[in-house]
Amino acid sequence: MSETLAKQLALVIDLNVCVGCHACVTSCKQWNTSGAAGPLADENAYDANPTGTFFNRVQTYEADTFPNTQTIHFPKSCLHCEDPPCVPVCPTGASYKRKADGIVLVDYDKCIGCKYCSWACPYGARELDEERQVMTKCTLCVDRIYDELLPPQDRKPACVMACPTGARLFGDVKDPDSEVSVAIRERGGYSLMPEWGTRPANQYLPRKITPAFGDST
Amino acid sequence: MNPAWSVIVFTTVAGAAQGLIVTLAVAVLLGLPLSAGFVDGALICALMLLLAGLGSSFLHLGRPLRAWRSVAMWRTSWLSREVIVLPAFIAVVAMWWLSPHLGLRLATPWLPLTAIALAVLLWYCTAMIYACIRFIQEWAHALTVINYTLIGLASGLLLATTLAAVSNQSPLARLLVPWAFVLTLLAWTSRTIALRRNARLKPKSTLQSAIGVRAPRLTQKSMGMSAGSFNTREFFHGASAAAVRHVRLALHALCFAVPAALLLIMLLGAPLYLLPLATLAQAVGLLAERWLFFAQANHPQNLYYQTVS
Numbered sequence: 003m004s005e006t007l008a009k010q011l012a013l014v015i016d017l018n019v020c021v022g023c024h025a026c027v028t029s030c031k032q033w034n035t036s037g038a039a040g041p042l043a044d045e046n047a048y049d050a051n052p053t054g055t056f057f058n059r060v061q062t063y064e065a066d067t068f069p070n071t072q073t074i075h076f077p078k079s080c081l082h083c084e085d086p087p088c089v090p091v092c093p094t095g096a097s098y099k100r101k102a103d104g105i106v107l108v109d110y111d112k113c114i115g116c117k118y119c120s121w122a123c124p125y126g127a128r129e130l131d132e133e134r135q136v137m138t139k140c141t142l143c144v145d146r147i148y149d150e151l152l153p154p155q156d157r158k159p160a161c162v163m164a165c166p167t168g169a170r171l172f173g174d175v176k177d178p179d180s181e182v183s184v185a186i187r188e189r190g191g192y193s194l195m196p197e198w199g200t201r202p203a204n205q206y207l208p209r210k211i212t213p214a215f216g217d218s219t
Numbered sequence: 220m221n222p223a224w225s226v227i228v229f230t231t232v233a234g235a236a237q238g239l240i241v242t243l244a245v246a247v248l249l250g251l252p253l254s255a256g257f258v259d260g261a262l263i264c265a266l267m268l269l270l271a272g273l274g275s276s277f278l279h280l281g282r283p284l285r286a287w288r289s290v291a292m293w294r295t296s297w298l299s300r301e302v303i304v305l306p307a308f309i310a311v312v313a314m315w316w317l318s319p320h321l322g323l324r325l326a327t328p329w330l331p332l333t334a335i336a337l338a339v340l341l342w343y344c345t346a347m348i349y350a351c352i353r354f355i356q357e358w359a360h361a362l363t364v365i366n367y368t369l370i371g372l373a374s375g376l377l378l379a380t381t382l383a384a385v386s387n388q389s390p391l392a393r394l395l396v397p398w399a400f401v402l403t404l405l406a407w408t409s410r411t412i413a414l415r416r417n418a419r420l421k422p423k424s425t426l427q428s429a430i431g432v433r434a435p436r437l438t439q440k441s442m443g444m445s446a447g448s449f450n451t452r453e454f455f456h457g458a459s460a461a462a463v464r465h466v467r468l469a470l471h472a473l474c475f476a477v478p479a480a481l482l483l484i485m486l487l488g489a490p491l492y493l494l495p496l497a498t499l500a501q502a503v504g505l506l507a508e509r510w511l512f513f514a515q516a517n518h519p520q521n522l523y524y525q526t527v528s
Contacts, residue, residue: 027443046446050446051446051447052445052446053444053446053447053448055449056444059442059443059444060443061439061441061443061523062439062440062441062443063426063432063437063438064439064440065434065437066434066436067436072434073440074430076430078443078523087352087353087354090292090296091295091296091297091298091352092292093288093289093291093292093298093299093302094285094299095288095292096288112285112288113281113282113285114280114281114282114283114285114288114289115280115281115282116279116280116281116289117281117453118296118298118348120449120453121220121352121355121518123520124424124519124520125519125523126450126454126520126521126524129448129449130281130449130453132449134281135281135282136281136282192431194428194429194430195354195424195429195519196428197423197424197428198353198423198424206431208432209432
């Protein structure tokens with residue numbers, strides 16, 4: 003099952019610098035609703051209970067107790083697992099992991115909207131589009147990163163381009179010299195819910211606690 | 220999880236039809252005296268239940284017209300395997316029902332034997348759809364397979380007994396009552412063991428492992444949206460703890476206790492007209508049982524969706 007690919011594109015998210023501005027959320031929505039993955043439904047957009055399809059969310063957590071309380075802004079999208087549990091359960095083969103670069107994708111023309119893949123993802127990374135009734139998820143902007151009409155420096159996922167603090171790194175985690183591999187190696191990159199053996203490709207960089215000025219410890 | 224009525228109806232109705240067919244097949248194989256009219260009626264009943272279940276399963280799909288595609292991934296997906304076995308089972312039951320009408324004398328042991336094999340395979344496939352998801356700890360256990368099989372068998376056996384009684388096959392019904400009683404008790408026992416196991420489960424995932432922060436105190440301040448999403452609709456049942464308790468009570472009482480008690484007093488000589496009552500009670504109880512099966516499944520993704528803001 004767990005086939006190791008030569009190339010695995012992924013995001014590395016630096017929790018030290020994410021300020022929770024949601025620019026990655028809106029840029030993701032804008033790019034993907036207009037591109038190959040879209041349109042992404044918005045229901046009751048101007049009503050009391052707006053809801054819609056998003057590939058990326060920024061959540062906020064609070065850790066520890068006063069006076070050591072920390073606010074953690076936590077972006078969450080598909081982790082493009084190296085052993086994705088959502089792929090083998092798909093009855094139609096609409097859910098698949100690309101051998102060329104490890105991106106986990108949904109073929110919207112084959113998806114029957116049974117939602118089984120979303121049950122089989124422990125991270126809640128997949129959302130059923132309520133209008134199209136097919137499963138959707140982060141594509142790592144597959145329709146951007148290989149687009150030769152874009153200048154090379156723009157061939158990155160929309161969320162990475164939008165992040166004002168550089169909290170999102172993008173690259174091949176199988177290339178030991180890539181920016182993401184170096185960051186994971188040197189700054190203690192970690193996986194979410196390692197207990198399930200999904201081997202997420204996306205990693206997070208842990209926060210470094212900076213002592214207050216004048217604090218000797 | 221948020222229980223889907225389409226799946227609840229499909230799994231309970233198809234499960235009972237499978238149990239009915241297994242009962243009928245075993246009766247044929249044992250050479251019990253079955254009237255042709257009773258066999259015909261029971262097969263029609265099973266077929267109608269199976270077709271109703273199949274129809275209900277389509278309601279679960281966002282794109283039902285593409286359902287044919289779901290046979291493709293039988294090598295890896297239990298759902299795909301179920302999609303193959305279900306029509307095969309329906310075809311065998313239909314063949315069984317049709318053969319006397321077409322004047323065919325199909326070799327007796329093979330049709331019932333194939334029907335039994337496919338019924339058991341279908342229970343296995345259906346249950347494995349849930350049991351194979353390793354991080355839904357309530358489901359990822361052999362008890363899921365055992366319960367789907369035993370509850371299907373018990374409900375099908377009770378249905379067969381009731382059908383025998385209402386079609387004036389009292390001797391056959393009297394013969395089946397003790398077996399229906401035993402199967403109901405067996406299913407009740409194994410379902411109770413599963414409920415106890417679920418109550419004791421310690422979730423492997425915590426908020427700490429979900430976001431990878433080891434702080435002893437960690438709370439969510441915002442899930443990142445104000446009015447819900449697929450993640451909040453699909454994975455939370457939204458029922459109060461009291462409502463869940465009532466469903467559990469309905470499960471024990473209607474699915475098992477009432478039918479078992481009625482079967483027991485019929486075993487001691489009470490009239491068989493209590494059988495439809497037992498079947499009716501169990502039909503409602505089965506819905507409660509399956510609703511709770513889904514509602515109790517605690518998906519780890521829920522850790523990420525605890526606080527709106």
